[in-house]
Amino acid sequence: MKFVKYLFIIAICCFFLGIGVIFGLYKYLEPELPDVSTLKEVKLQMPMQVFSAEGELIAQFGEMRRIPVTLKQMPPQLIHAFLATEDSRFYEHHGLDPIGIARALIVTVGAGSAQQGASTITQQLARNFFLSPEKTIVRKAKEAFLAIRIERSLTKDEILELYLNKIYLGSRAYGIGAAAHVYFGKDVSQLTLSEMAMIAGLPKAPSSYNPINYPDRALVRRNTVLYRMLEEKYITQQEYMEAKNSPLVANYHEPEVAFTASYLAEMVRQEMIDKYGDNAYTDGYKVYTTITKSLQTAATDAVRNNIIDYDMRHGYRGPEHILWKGAEAPWEKQKIVEFLKGVSSYGPLIPVVVTKADGQQATVMFNDGETLALSFSAMRWARPFINDRAMGASPRKVTDVIKAGQQVWIRKSGENWMLSQIPGVNSALISLDPHDGAIKALVGGFDFNQSKFNRVTQSVRQAGSNIKPFVYAAALDKGLTLSTLLTDLPITLNVGGGKTWSPKNSPPTYAGPLRLRVGLGLSKNVMIVRAMRVIGVDYAADYLQRFGFPEQNISRTESLALGAASFTPLQLARGYAVFANGGYLIDPYFITKIEDDTGTIIFAAKPKVACGFTCDIPVVYGQTAKPQALVSNTVDLHSQEDATAAAAAAATADSQPADPADDSSDDVDPLTENAVNDITPVPNLPKIDPSKMPPADPYAPHVISSELAFLMQDALKSDISGEPGGGWNGTGWRAARDLKRNDIGGKTGTTNSSKDAWFSGFGPSTVTSVWIGFDDHRRGLGRGEAGAQSAQPAWIDYMKVALNGLPIQTTPQPKGIISVTIDMSTGQLPGGGRSRSEYFIKGTEPTARAYSEVGTTVTDGGGNTYELF
Numbered sequence: 001m002k003f004v005k006y007l008f009i010i011a012i013c014c015f016f017l018g019i020g021v022i023f024g025l026y027k028y029l030e031p032e033l034p035d036v037s038t039l040k041e042v043k044l045q046m047p048m049q050v051f052s053a054e055g056e057l058i059a060q061f062g063e064m065r066r067i068p069v070t071l072k073q074m075p076p077q078l079i080h081a082f083l084a085t086e087d088s089r090f091y092e093h094h095g096l097d098p099i100g101i102a103r104a105l106i107v108t109v110g111a112g113s114a115q116q117g118a119s120t121i122t123q124q125l126a127r128n129f130f131l132s133p134e135k136t137i138v139r140k141a142k143e144a145f146l147a148i149r150i151e152r153s154l155t156k157d158e159i160l161e162l163y164l165n166k167i168y169l170g171s172r173a174y175g176i177g178a179a180a181h182v183y184f185g186k187d188v189s190q191l192t193l194s195e196m197a198m199i200a201g202l203p204k205a206p207s208s209y210n211p212i213n214y215p216d217r218a219l220v221r222r223n224t225v226l227y228r229m230l231e232e233k234y235i236t237q238q239e240y241m242e243a244k245n246s247p248l249v250a251n252y253h254e255p256e257v258a259f260t261a262s263y264l265a266e267m268v269r270q271e272m273i274d275k276y277g278d279n280a281y282t283d284g285y286k287v288y289t290t291i292t293k294s295l296q297t298a299a300t301d302a303v304r305n306n307i308i309d310y311d312m313r314h315g316y317r318g319p320e321h322i323l324w325k326g327a328e329a330p331w332e333k334q335k336i337v338e339f340l341k342g343v344s345s346y347g348p349l350i351p352v353v354v355t356k357a358d359g360q361q362a363t364v365m366f367n368d369g370e371t372l373a374l375s376f377s378a379m380r381w382a383r384p385f386i387n388d389r390a391m392g393a394s395p396r397k398v399t400d401v402i403k404a405g406q407q408v409w410i411r412k413s414g415e416n417w418m419l420s421q422i423p424g425v426n427s428a429l430i431s432l433d434p435h436d437g438a439i440k441a442l443v444g445g446f447d448f449n450q451s452k453f454n455r456v457t458q459s460v461r462q463a464g465s466n467i468k469p470f471v472y473a474a475a476l477d478k479g480l481t482l483s484t485l486l487t488d489l490p491i492t493l494n495v496g497g498g499k500t501w502s503p504k505n506s507p508p509t510y511a512g513p514l515r516l517r518v519g520l521g522l523s524k525n526v527m528i529v530r531a532m533r534v535i536g537v538d539y540a541a542d543y544l545q546r547f548g549f550p551e552q553n554i555s556r557t558e559s560l561a562l563g564a565a566s567f568t569p570l571q572l573a574r575g576y577a578v579f580a581n582g583g584y585l586i587d588p589y590f591i592t593k594i595e596d597d598t599g600t601i602i603f604a605a606k607p608k609v610a611c612g613f614t615c616d617i618p619v620v621y622g623q624t625a626k627p628q629a630l631v632s633n634t635v636d637l638h639s640q641e642d643a644t645a646a647a648a649a650a651a652t653a654d655s656q657p658a659d660p661a662d663d664s665s666d667d668v669d670p671l672t673e674n675a676v677n678d679i680t681p682v683p684n685l686p687k688i689d690p691s692k693m694p695p696a697d698p699y700a701p702h703v704i705s706s707e708l709a710f711l712m713q714d715a716l717k718s719d720i721s722g723e724p725g726g727g728w729n730g731t732g733w734r735a736a737r738d739l740k741r742n743d744i745g746g747k748t749g750t751t752n753s754s755k756d757a758w759f760s761g762f763g764p765s766t767v768t769s770v771w772i773g774f775d776d777h778r779r780g781l782g783r784g785e786a787g788a789q790s791a792q793p794a795w796i797d798y799m800k801v802a803l804n805g806l807p808i809q810t811t812p813q814p815k816g817i818i819s820v821t822i823d824m825s826t827g828q829l830p831g832g833g834r835s836r837s838e839y840f841i842k843g844t845e846p847t848a849r850a851y852s853e854v855g856t857t858v859t860d861g862g863g864n865t866y867e868l869f
Contacts (some may be wrong), residue, residue, distance in 0.1 A: 044175070046283065047061055048269070050268050050289060053291060053592065056259070058257050067178050071164075087120045087121040123143050176188055176199060201225045259296060261291055266454065267590060272287060285597070290591070299429045299431060299798050300443050307446050311421065320343075321406070321407040324405035326405070330404065340352070349421075352365060356404055357399050360375065425772060431798065433766065438592075451775075455775075459569070462563050462755070463566065464562070464758055469716060470543070470549075471528055471540050472715070474544070475531045476841075481841075482516050485827050486514060503525045505524055505526060517838075520718070521723065537557060538556060547585065549571060553565055569771045584609075585703045586609070586700045611699045707841045710813065717742070721736050725834060732761065732788065735761070746760055746762065747760055757789075768798060768802070816842050818839070821838075826850040828846045828848050
């Protein structure tokens, strides 16, 4: 009895000693314990999602994938699976489970090692939110104290809901909502019992039981969970057997995006990081953009198809890799498959390995081991690439192109497969709404995974003839008109130091005096240089800034007229929007609204808009006097040399081609600052006049008059449609042929050695700019490549979709515009020759009438004939 008594006393002492130790440990750790009340307002880390204008997901950013689910939305069997496995007495204990601890100790002692955990769901929640994963006594003590505190602050359902949304379940999935999507591509409500059990088995070891990497282990763990559910009477024997005998099929499922817009999504990511820092990845923002699926898809297809067409025109550069040669032993199937799994696809290009090739057919293998037969027709195009200007002979059989052991690329073309290759050239397309600047579509390159360099916003390239409309707009604002004659004859300028500069037309044909409208439509280089000389380089350079072009990118030399300045495609599209919207400089934007994780709108775009062609809003720039040099309708015919050459050119004008093959390959070699102008330049433009900008104005700055914008828009339409009765087609005539509309306008552009090719233009509610070239500025596109051939096809293909279903629109005529019939040869009032109706800003219309001299002869008595005058 004494022994029992002493044993009892010792037990009592140990109990109180234990209580004291626990209390002392609690008081010691109390200052380090976090405030569990924060769990009531906890924000679960959620990825940022990016949506199209229609609300379709196009991208997701953030390491953690989480889809919060309320307890009511969770299937009861899924909850039961977690309770049976992780904490069967969850609704009975108060944060710590003494029975569970005792059971775990007994199992551990019997097995000689830890076999069963004793942490409750509340303890796991405390560890996940507040503690590190280190396995120490102090951490376990903190976990226990926090679990008790949590149980006093939150209800059981609140604890369980937080736990099931917080817990890590492998493959970057946090919470059961994300796990259901990652492993099975389903909503939690669609999961089968077998799938629920698999997910519930992951918390113990998310990596070891991952069904994608370790399907056998995951299957064993799933069956263990099912057995625990049966033991706890959550499922019947029949349900247990059916679920246990069902196969476990799990695959990694990326977030389901409706379509790809990677370059724009990256712009959104950068903008969100600028706004919210790293919280952008975790605070569950939903970002809605301006793009739509139909237009973005059309833009992507247009750019990729155009790049591939260009690439095929210049020949086949050979296989990507050679895995084995003819005399070597072929690779085994599994080795080929493993190799291909390490090779990415780019856009429509799929990597394959040639396993067999003869004269008329080749067999290729995909990364899943499947094979495909390629006929000779799939590679008939593949003449050997020599350089950008030359190719070898056409192939005559399959083995002239590909051989067994080569890794090549193929793509789907309609119903057929074609041999392809990763293009060296690249391209960009930007399309926006000229009314408010909303970006409708944006493609920054062939494939974002191939190159993340966004050529729409980051590639600064020479503009070539794309700049001519802006220089002509400056000239019109100084008194020239669309009927003003400019001399289309070779010109040589002294640039100082004994050096000269001689810009040339391309093709090098000259027609003498031509109206400005014709010069723009035919992209005559010497005419735009003469227009530049009329207004002066500094005036033109300052004027270009009205269109939003950065001053630092504008060269102050006469080569500016031919596109020596360098801009991004986005900057050019913004500039062309001024002509399309009535003269307003809109700000491009791509985010319409941002929502937080509760669905509250925390940002909404409020873009300034263009008022249109008939609004009475003053231009925000001051006025300057018209230069005296423009009193005549014909400019730059001031030298005897030019006059004589003009007469000679006029005599042979009928022999010149009416339809140029393409726009000019512009001479944009830089000039020195002391270039000689025959006409004194006008003063620099004044800065924006703040008094003409009403406060809180909803309209974008009115940077050129609506009348001038109307004239330039109409002139740019001639670049596509030509001039009725004029006998010539503009450089962009292919758009008229393919789109069959008269309400579109635009301009081709090509730089020296065809290093850059452009097409920028507009249609109803749409402005689009396309660039194509090599990222290496030293490399040109090659022979026969220019704006119309290389860039315009992508513009046309995209605009077919963008303008589909839109009725033909007529631009409203500003009140300051009048229509006058002119003589097409002189630009003056009709005098008996060919005539047309031309638009003028009131007060600039011609007043003189065109005339033709009639030769009068007299004959003397000897029969000799003489001119009287």
